[in-house]
Amino acid sequence: MNSHSEVLSGQIRDLLLEAQQEGAGQKELRKILLAAADGLGIFPASENGRVVQDYDKETGAYSLEYAMLLLQQICVREDAGLYEGVSFNITGMTIFNNRFGMENGSRIIHAYLDRLKDVIGKDGFTGRIGGDRFFAVYRREKRNDVIAFVKGADLKVPRVTDKSIHVSSIAGFMEIESGMDASTVLDGINAARRIAKYQTNTTFLFYDDEIRRKLSNDRNVELMFSPALQNEEFQVYYQPKVELRRYHLYGAEALCRWFHNGKMIMPGDFIPVLEQNGAICELDCYILEHVCRDIRGWMEEGRKTVCISVNLSRCNLGDPALLDRIIGILEKYQIPAGAVEIEITETATEVSFLELQKLVRGLRDAGIPCSLDDFGAGYSSMNTLSEIPWNYIKIDRSLVPAGDDDAEDEKRKILLKGVVSLAQSLGISCITEGVETLKQSVFLKSVGCYLAQGFFFDRPMPKESFVERLTAADKGFTKGPR
Numbered sequence: 001m002n003s004h005s006e007v008l009s010g011q012i013r014d015l016l017l018e019a020q021q022e023g024a025g026q027k028e029l030r031k032i033l034l035a036a037a038d039g040l041g042i043f044p045a046s047e048n049g050r051v052v053q054d055y056d057k058e059t060g061a062y063s064l065e066y067a068m069l070l071l072q073q074i075c076v077r078e079d080a081g082l083y084e085g086v087s088f089n090i091t092g093m094t095i096f097n098n099r100f101g102m103e104n105g106s107r108i109i110h111a112y113l114d115r116l117k118d119v120i121g122k123d124g125f126t127g128r129i130g131g132d133r134f135f136a137v138y139r140r141e142k143r144n145d146v147i148a149f150v151k152g153a154d155l156k157v158p159r160v161t162d163k164s165i166h167v168s169s170i171a172g173f174m175e176i177e178s179g180m181d182a183s184t185v186l187d188g189i190n191a192a193r194r195i196a197k198y199q200t201n202t203t204f205l206f207y208d209d210e211i212r213r214k215l216s217n218d219r220n221v222e223l224m225f226s227p228a229l230q231n232e233e234f235q236v237y238y239q240p241k242v243e244l245r246r247y248h249l250y251g252a253e254a255l256c257r258w259f260h261n262g263k264m265i266m267p268g269d270f271i272p273v274l275e276q277n278g279a280i281c282e283l284d285c286y287i288l289e290h291v292c293r294d295i296r297g298w299m300e301e302g303r304k305t306v307c308i309s310v311n312l313s314r315c316n317l318g319d320p321a322l323l324d325r326i327i328g329i330l331e332k333y334q335i336p337a338g339a340v341e342i343e344i345t346e347t348a349t350e351v352s353f354l355e356l357q358k359l360v361r362g363l364r365d366a367g368i369p370c371s372l373d374d375f376g377a378g379y380s381s382m383n384t385l386s387e388i389p390w391n392y393i394k395i396d397r398s399l400v401p402a403g404d405d406d407a408e409d410e411k412r413k414i415l416l417k418g419v420v421s422l423a424q425s426l427g428i429s430c431i432t433e434g435v436e437t438l439k440q441s442v443f444l445k446s447v448g449c450y451l452a453q454g455f456f457f458d459r460p461m462p463k464e465s466f467v468e469r470l471t472a473a474d475k476g477f478t479k480g481p482r
Contacts, residue, residue: 056128067127072182087189088169090132174207238466249473251307292333309341323362337367397434417447
């Protein structure tokens, strides 16, 4: 902010405080803030001489511009510390829109926000950020009610359906403190929401020191990424896949490890960051190229190779040139058909089904096998199995029985057995990840799943160690479980 803006901001704050002390109403305060917004260039106070619209007509929430004005009014009040903000992303709207239509999807959002207005009361308000993302401000004593609401609410929307509709959100919360401004609050609650989206076992987070540290780490990752890619700080580690009939090496999964200044940066500290900003697409191609380079080197050394699977982030799937890029890398290193497999995570079904279907069919036509990764970790779709020509499905570790034979374990056994049977009937092979015990290995064989991956057999290993595994396999040595 320049010196003129700082002076103007101070003057505006003084005007607001003076106006409040004199009992100014909402209209007077709004005029001051509209002038402030126009003067500071934060957002247009008017357009063609017309004051910004108060409401988003589609949902009934305030427009972002007006909601930010209201939030700034609260931030400059002496009792600002009695308020909180929440940013929330309504989940499942794609499903609702597909099922009921876009117009009825808007009615569902409208009903959801109307219920939230009842929860937060007359001292709170809601604003639309964009799409199905909104924020609300409310008095702190309403916190538990708001948390319960974003976790899920059953709505009656007669114009849509005569049955109740359960709607929930991913949310980020933040306590408002005296001295904050509206943009700081919005940035904080949005950051908490985005982080909550990638957390397991929770659907909401409060902005705190841990999130501040994470945001600082994220910024560092973004700054470090391009130089690290150029310096080849990212290394390929290989985790073997084992065929359970004879416990011999069947293939391997290529995993990314980042070494910076002699220390390993854990994947959980950089992969989500790169997925959010889209840089993961560059890393995926980097890993694919290095895997192809390794395979070409092994072939020229006369080694017998196995199929290596490479993960493809769902962020890639909107790229129309993706198929040509993958094929181009394989052709560059003259990689034979079947030597590289592409793994696509199950959550890729969030993107267009037709895009996913087209990509997998194109890869299969080019002789590149494909697997559906993490099957069972999300909301598995039968269409994903029946209408897309997968070679493999990789069963998520969450479906692998722990071996304690309790009621939950029995459910896992039934589910895993059913998945294997269904896949086989569709001509799809199964591989199970996360195998850590002999008991799990024996159970997999008993249900006809003969491919496995996990710490019971091997941990991810650097290229040099994997070459030793390839050499042993080439000599006929069959590696049993350890």
